[in-house]
Amino acid sequence: MNTEEPRAQTPTVLAEPPWLQAVYLLGFPALGAGAGWLLRRLADWALGLAWIPFQGPLELIDSVPEPHLTIGVIVVGALAGLVLGFVAQHESLTVTVTPDRVVLDREDTEREFDRAQISAVFREGDRLVLLGRRGEELANHPSELSTAHYAAAFREHGYPWAEGDPHAEEFRRWVPDQPELPTGANALFTARDKALGGNKSDDAKELRAELAKLGVVVKDGKGKRQYWRLTGQDSAS
Incomplete structure (x- = not known):
């Protein structure tokens, strides 16, 4: 008699909520505009203090007639916020879960993993992690979606x-010239x-991939600090 619970067949799509997308595209520009206005006020205040450096550039900025200066800094701030919002939206993670595979879509790049490849799924901080049969990391991406949503979808x-992390106890702190490393x-x-x-995050990410x-x-x-562990043999399904 088969007592295994039936698995859901309809794909589950996990993406950041609409309100967060609105924050990216509306809230970030609003914050940028506010920051521009605040900087304009701070520039006025700084010009009244002789000990503040960069008086020359501040006076040059202040020489722009109003209301053009205030409008200009607000527009520049809003545009900067909009750019940051588009970057954040571009880097957001969408996860599609089916009984047979998991598809991760981030930065216009799709990565697909068969069910048989995956030995564990968990959250570590704000990151979603998929482990392979040898304990290797298949994926490790930041996401603002709640742990409860991920847990429910993957279990379903x-x-x-x-x-x-089922391998948390295996990690050791890296120190130079450790003989146990490959x-x-x-x-x-x-x-x-x-x-x-x-703070060269792209280089650190690339070197992490090389170590993998x-x-x-x-x-x-x-x-x-950097911590490490070695992958092992294929684990059973």
Whole structure:
């Protein structure tokens, strides 16, 4: 007798709520416009203080006649906010879950994973993480959607949802020249340490991917510390 609960067949699409999209496209420009207006007021205040540096540029800005100056800084602020809003919307994550596969859509790029590839799904902070059969990270993306929504969707379709990283106890802090790491990994960690220190997020992301090719899973901790574990053998379904 088959006692397994039936799995939902209709795809579940998980995306950021409409109100958050409105914040990106309306709220960000409004905040930018407000910031522009505030900067205009601060410039007036700074010109009255002789000890404030950059008096020359401030006087040049203040020489623009009103209301053109105020209108200009508000428009520039609103446009900057709109650009940031489009970037945030572009980087938002949409997840489609079916009994057979998971599709992640972010930055106009789709990544698809078969059900058989996935050994665990969980949230870590604000990130959604999918692990493969060897414990490797298949995906690790930020998302503003609630954990409850993700947990319900993945469980409904029969995926192994976890309340936390099942390999959390395996992580060790990286220090230079650790002999347990694969050949070349220490050099990549050293380069990534410099990238993190210089706030070069794109470089750090690329080096993380290079470490993954060597079978090393990386987790970032407080103070830009790096933690690592090695992937293992394929786990059973």
